[in-house]
Amino acid sequence: MxxxxxxxxxxxxNCKCLSGLLAVPRYKSESIRTMATSxxxxxxxxxxxxxxxxxxxxxxxxxxxxxxxxxLLAGDYRGHFSHGLNRLDMYVHDVQTKICCSxxxxxxxxxxxxxxxxxGNNLLGPVVGNFCMDLAIQKAxxxxxxxxxxxxxxxxxxxxxxxxxxxxxxxxxxxxxxxxPLVVPTRAKKPTLGTNPISVAxxxxxxxxxxxxxxxxxxxxxxxxxxxxxxxxxxxGWGVDAEGKEVHESxxxxxxxxxxxxxxxEVSSGYKGYGLAMMVEVFxxxxxxxxxxxxxxKWMNTTVEADLGQCFVAINPDAFAPGFPERMSDLMNICxxxxxxxxESEVLVAGDPERQHMAKCEEQGGIAYHPNQITxxxx
Numbered sequence: 314m315x316x317x318x319x320x321x322x323x324x325x326x327n328c329k330c331l332s333g334l335l336a337v338p339r340y341k342s343e344s345i346r347t348m349a350t351s352x353x354x355x356x357x358x359x360x361x362x363x364x365x366x367x368x369x370x371x372x373x374x375x376x377x378x379x380x381x382x383x384x385l386l387a388g389d390y391r392g393h394f395s396h397g398l399n400r401l402d403m404y405v406h407d408v409q410t411k412i413c414c415s416x417x418x419x420x421x422x423x424x425x426x427x428x429x430x431x432x433g434n435n436l437l438g439p440v441v442g443n444f445c446m447d448l449a450i451q452k453a454x455x456x457x458x459x460x461x462x463x464x465x466x467x468x469x470x471x472x473x474x475x476x477x478x479x480x481x482x483x484x485x486x487x488x489x490x491x492x493x494p495l496v497v498p499t500r501a502k503k504p505t506l507g508t509n510p511i512s513v514a515x516x517x518x519x520x521x522x523x524x525x526x527x528x529x530x531x532x533x534x535x536x537x538x539x540x541x542x543x544x545x546x547x548x549x550g551w552g553v554d555a556e557g558k559e560v561h562e563s564x565x566x567x568x569x570x571x572x573x574x575x576x577x578x579e580v581s582s583g584y585k586g587y588g589l590a591m592m593v594e595v596f597x598x599x600x601x602x603x604x605x606x607x608x609x610x611k612w613m614n615t616t617v618e619a620d621l622g623q624c625f626v627a628i629n630p631d632a633f634a635p636g637f638p639e640r641m642s643d644l645m646n647i648c649x650x651x652x653x654x655x656x657e658s659e660v661l662v663a664g665d666p667e668r669q670h671m672a673k674c675e676e677q678g679g680i681a682y683h684p685n686q687i688t689x690x691x692x
């Protein structure tokens with residue numbers, strides 16, 4: 314029996330929501346920790362089933378639970394563990410406390426041939442994101458480009474899920490979202506902007522693709538949380554303390570401090586990441602009429618709605634010069650075949666590390682979760 318199968322039995326036995334996980338009798342949680350210490354490999358179907366059942370146990374519609382589970386699973390499968398199982402308890406709690414809706418659907422507020430303004434109706438982020446990107450793709454088929462923005466959304470998992478949704482159909486895809494204020498602007502000491510991720514995916518030949526999926530901070534807050542659970546220090550350039558000073562202790566960043574923009578401090582060009590985060594706010598919070606910057610609820614605050622702004626773009630390359638996939642493949646192969654620097658094995662392009670991680674998962678028969686990620690679910 315896999316660890317997540319056992320976890321689900323604990324959930325089902327004790328309660329119908331994640332709060333039951335937090336109240337698991339010690340003798341039951343100990344058995345899970347024993348199994349997890351070896352770094353149990355969890356089959357993808359088991360992981361997805363566990364996530365769906367947890368969400369359904371707090372009243373989430375099955376199709377919405379599946380949409381969420383697919384995005385979280387993709388995060389772990391692609392190696393972005395900060396945005397997979399690591400986030401499940403947050404979504405469960407949001408639905409359980411009814412600060413996030415589960416009984417509505419997104420609606421289009423305003424629409425032109427190539428654009429749309431959507432109200433996410435405070436639904437789970439992946440439900441809103443899938444709706445918006447599918448709408449953008451349809452518009453790209455008809456008008457060459459689709460640009461859709463949404464207000465009233467929530468955390469939507471990895472941004473790359475949505476850009477890939479477009480590139481898998483032959484389109485260029487882009488996805489952006491604002492997030493809770495966790496990032497300290499250059500020269501400041503107060504978190505004011507979100508990690509505000511950017512994703513761009515472009516199709517190449519032979520099912521290859523360029524897939525950029527990055528935060529505009531040096532790292533996502535989930536990565537610092539994972540370092541904290543592992544009891545390991547964070548690298549330089551990740552975060553600052555309450556006085557705006559760079560630190561390596563995750564707890565000082567998570568409690569009173571904040572994340573650094575992409576690039577780190579000013580001396581290493583952190584102001585560029587700061588500018589990119591502002592750009593995402595232009596596309597998301599400002600354009601959609603959603604919350605923005607410090608007006609967004611604080612991270613893990615579930616007393617008010619998130620009202621995140623999100624942006625989804627699909628572009629039909631056939632509307633421009635012919636042969637885009639061939640040129641995309643050529644450029645990627647030019648980079649991949651460059652002579653590596655001393656001490657390096659190969660040159661990669663955006664999307665390659667994720668492909669390598671997915672191949673590893675296939676080879677080992679599932680996703681290898683760090684023991685602390687599993688035990689975190691039953692504390």
